[in-house]
Amino acid sequence: MSVWESGNTIVVVGAQWGDEGKGRVVDYLAARAGMVIRFQGGDNAGHTVVNDYGRFALHLTPCGIFYPHVRNLLGPGTVVNLDTVSEEQAQLQSAGVDTANYWIDVRAHLIWPYHRLLDGAEEDRRKREAGGGEAMGTTRRGIGPVYADKHSYNGIRAGDLLYPDLLRQRLDLLLPIKNRQLALYELEQFSAGGLMDLAAAWRARHGDRIVDTLPWVRDAVRDGERVVLEGQLGIGRDINWGIYPYTTASSPTSGGACVGAGIPPRAIDGVLGVVKAYSTSVGGGPFPTELHDDFGVKLQEIGREYGATTGRPRRCGWFDGVAIGYASWINGFTGIAVTKLDVLDHFEEIKLCTGYRLGERVLDYVPDTVTQGMVEPLYETWPGWQADTSGCRTWDELPKAARAYLRRIEELARAPIQFVSVGPERSQMVLV
Numbered sequence: 001m002s003v004w005e006s007g008n009t010i011v012v013v014g015a016q017w018g019d020e021g022k023g024r025v026v027d028y029l030a031a032r033a034g035m036v037i038r039f040q041g042g043d044n045a046g047h048t049v050v051n052d053y054g055r056f057a058l059h060l061t062p063c064g065i066f067y068p069h070v071r072n073l074l075g076p077g078t079v080v081n082l083d084t085v086s087e088e089q090a091q092l093q094s095a096g097v098d099t100a101n102y103w104i105d106v107r108a109h110l111i112w113p114y115h116r117l118l119d120g121a122e123e124d125r126r127k128r129e130a131g132g133g134e135a136m137g138t139t140r141r142g143i144g145p146v147y148a149d150k151h152s153y154n155g156i157r158a159g160d161l162l163y164p165d166l167l168r169q170r171l172d173l174l175l176p177i178k179n180r181q182l183a184l185y186e187l188e189q190f191s192a193g194g195l196m197d198l199a200a201a202w203r204a205r206h207g208d209r210i211v212d213t214l215p216w217v218r219d220a221v222r223d224g225e226r227v228v229l230e231g232q233l234g235i236g237r238d239i240n241w242g243i244y245p246y247t248t249a250s251s252p253t254s255g256g257a258c259v260g261a262g263i264p265p266r267a268i269d270g271v272l273g274v275v276k277a278y279s280t281s282v283g284g285g286p287f288p289t290e291l292h293d294d295f296g297v298k299l300q301e302i303g304r305e306y307g308a309t310t311g312r313p314r315r316c317g318w319f320d321g322v323a324i325g326y327a328s329w330i331n332g333f334t335g336i337a338v339t340k341l342d343v344l345d346h347f348e349e350i351k352l353c354t355g356y357r358l359g360e361r362v363l364d365y366v367p368d369t370v371t372q373g374m375v376e377p378l379y380e381t382w383p384g385w386q387a388d389t390s391g392c393r394t395w396d397e398l399p400k401a402a403r404a405y406l407r408r409i410e411e412l413a414r415a416p417i418q419f420v421s422v423g424p425e426r427s428q429m430v431l432v
């Protein structure tokens with residue numbers, strides 16, 4: 001069934017801990033869409049897109065940017081570092097991409113240099129206090145601090161840039177507090193004048209892109225234009241449902257898509273969960289199916305599992321069927337896209353987790369973070385196919401053992417597989 005058969009408003013979210021390959025899926029869907037909206041998060045993760053223009057890790061720019069006809073929006077739920085937007089646009093433009101059709105909602109919160117500094121300093125403090133071990137694993141992009149400011153009414157929104165007098169008042173009110181926080185970590189202080197200069201530079205570069213996206217989004221949805229809502233990270237990093245506190249500060253779920261883009265739940269026609277054919281997680285927190293043996297190293301090497309933003313090696317493990325069932329419930333998947341099937345081409349046997357043992361009990365859902373750290377995964381073993389799938393373009397061309405493994409994933413996800421990807425290129429996609 002084509003994704004668009006369920007309707008025109010489709011949410012694309014990560015069904016694991018992030019890095020599932022959402023970027024390439026959105027790039028694929030965008031070809032037939034009119035609008036792509038990033039609805040949460042900032043420049044703390046990269047969506048990799050490989051296409052005729054080259055290979056890109058887009059941190060903030062929506063993945064529909066490669067199609068000039070697509071309106072690319074940074075929605076109200078996002079947090080925006082305008083310097084990153086400038087850098088990304090310069091990279092895209094130098095590769096020949098027309099970046100004119102991007103827009104930032106007036107309600108998106110701005111990431112200021114102090115957010116980044118505070119994020120890094122707080123991460124260092126946690127690391128020190130934790131005895132040098134891995135702390136939260138934040139990417140030091142200021143995401144936690146900017147969302148904290150948003151929720152404590154101390155944020156500055158993109159629209160504020162358009163009203164310099166108001167902005168100055170906000171900064172004058174905020175800076176005494178910010179500077180005290182910075183002093184706690186012995187960090188540099190900021191003056192309102194210095195930040196007003198930065199704001200003026202941002203306004204000159206991006207001011208005409210800052211708009212109220214509400215009427216556009218409302219009319220696009222009402223008129224049946226195809227709209228893709230692009231999630232960042234995955235449910236494992238959701239502020240409510242992820243492995244708190246090793247999470248991000250927003251909700252990369254279909255519910256988050258509604259509030260972050262301004263689309264009512266009833267107007268969402270489809271929710272596509274993107275899931276790797278195995279598991280990876282970057283940063284701290286429990287990870288029940290993590291492999292500490294040669295299989296883990298093999299997944300990391302063949303799958304090139306290194307973070308798009310930080311280059312950090314990703315932790316690797318077998319597919320977690322409990323986690324996909326949980327992701328499907330919270331998000332309400334109407335379909336799934338299974339990526340990186342080709343990485344499993346080289347395995348004789350493949351394991352798949354179908355339950356978590358907790359003492360005498362077996363859990364069929366993902367429990368809270370602390371409990372999750374205590375569970376033991378229960379595995380099924382599936383025969384590998386040991387054949388090159390990277391050239392497969394139809395379901396029937398996939399090896400029989402691969403199809404059986406995928407059908408089991410589908411069962412655990414309680415949602416039909418709509419895509420299988422067998423390589424990073426645009427063409428390496430099997431439509432199911």
Ligand code: GDP
Pocket residue numbers: 014018019020021022023024045046047048049050233303308339340341342343421422423424428
């Ligand atoms: P995202 O943040 O969810 O978009 O995912 P990332 O970009 O962080 O990570 C996905 C990585 O896997 C990127 O390097 C992609 O180029 C790559 N990738 C995506 N799909 C496939 C696939 O089917 N096979 C292989 N081998 N690589 C893939």
